[in-house]
Amino acid sequence: MGRAMGWAFVAGTAMVQGLATLDGVVGIACLAALGALAAWRAARRPGRSWRVCRKLVLPALAASLGVASAAGQAQWRLADAVDPARHNRVARVDARVAQLAQGDAGSRRFVARLPDDRPAGLPARLLVTWRALPGQALPEVVPGQRWRMALRVRRPHASQNPHAADTEARLLARGVRGLASVRGRPLLLDDDPWADAGIAIERARHRVRAGMRQALAGLRYAPVLVALAIGDQAGVAREDWQVFQRSGIMHLVSISGMHVTAVAALGGWLAGWLWRRACWRGVPLAERAPAQRVAVLAALGPALAYCLLAGWSVPTRRAFFMLAAVAAAVALRWPATPSRLLTLAAVAVAVLDPWAPLAPGFWLSFGAVAVLVGTGAGARPRGMRARLRAALLGFGRTQMAVTLALTPLLAFLVRQVSLGSPLANALAIPVVSLAVTPLALLCGALSALPGGQGPAWLAGAAGHGLFALLMAPVDWIGRAEWSGLDVAAAPWPWLALALAGAAWALQAPGWPARHCGWLCMLPLLVWRPERPPPGYL
Structure with a gap:
């Protein structure tokens, strides 16, 4: 019920963004919320019919609150306009x-x-x-x-x-x-x-960008390293973006939740390592508080710092709020499931930024994590060789599941589907996530320090060399005629059918005719609008 209410709140927030006017929307939403609350209290009676009523009323209440929250913030912002x-x-x-x-x-x-x-x-x-x-x-x-x-x-x-x-x-x-x-x-x-906290953060981003540009001057993919470090994508060439989009690796060359999680994991591991070895008045700190709990809470610090340095985009906000929910669950010993954490992150993003659903990255980011949560991980086999084989097969299956599951959203929001995405991501994910991004972050940190241009150049040159080697096959994939499929902007019912089919196909083995769910995407991909007759003006 909590997850249904959370996503109903997000849906109400998104619905406001498509309204032509906000006249009376806040009042109507508040009245609807009060009516839903009254209906819920009336439905708190024993009986199956009343339980069904509660399951319908509570999401309606959450959606009304989402509408009221988004409309109220929109009215306040629209009032601040040029006369x-x-x-x-x-x-x-x-x-x-x-x-x-x-x-x-x-x-x-x-x-x-x-x-x-x-x-x-x-x-x-x-x-x-x-x-x-x-x-x-x-x-x-x-x-x-x-x-x-x-x-x-x-x-x-x-x-x-x-x-x-x-x-x-x-x-x-x-x-x-x-x-x-x-x-x-x-x-x-x-x-x-230091005029305020926001300007101080932007000033730090400016210093890192200036230092990286100086250290990486003349390198072909220097703007990509800057984008990975601080989220500034303005310097990336348009033709490079086209290659990234057609090859399906745009999520890797811009800061995503994967990068935030890696930084948080590094900070948490370091905090846990120090906590296990530190003592206070002869008593190990690990006996005063579990090292795991301290590591999870400490991971929020570097994660927040990186999110702010990266511009506080939708993927970074989603990752940070999920990490914050995990930290709260560990600190409070709350047995939260991954789907509940994902819902909490979505609600937090919608409350703080009701315009986030306007960005395709909002739906693609949460959709990718939802697929990862839904597919899950299987049992770990015994033996190093069996584990390596299972890890490679699991990586391939997960990558294919994410690619296919996000195809409806990409077709509807971007109107292009990358057919070379599985191959390009299989090559790019380990290289960019495990090598290029850490080197870009190290380059940015060193370039901002006095006298750090030499070490920054070494780190940046190493990351640039790896990325340049990676781009040889990725560029071939992105420029191939078969790599990208352009689709028309289909009506939303075909999107709903495709998403339902993807959800059906991603069910566990044994689900009846689950592979037939992928066929539900065909109407969305092959739909074509009615063309005007020749000579029509």
């Missing part, structure tokens, strides 16, 4: 750089935060574009700087194509409610890297 009278007008403001700046020598783009005493009709955060004047170079834009600028402010507008990227929704999810372009020559007023 129509300010649209396409110039305003002089004091703006503080709040996030990493992107761009090249000719232009910069960054999120600026305006003060509380800003001119009326301007939002608190703007996405600023600063282009260089003819014959002049742009200064370095660093988080924490405060500039006096003349900005031409505009309201963001997205494309009307329903299957194109919704830029306005992405800006809304980031808390950016206006666009601006610099006019004239801004004046630097001050530079405060």
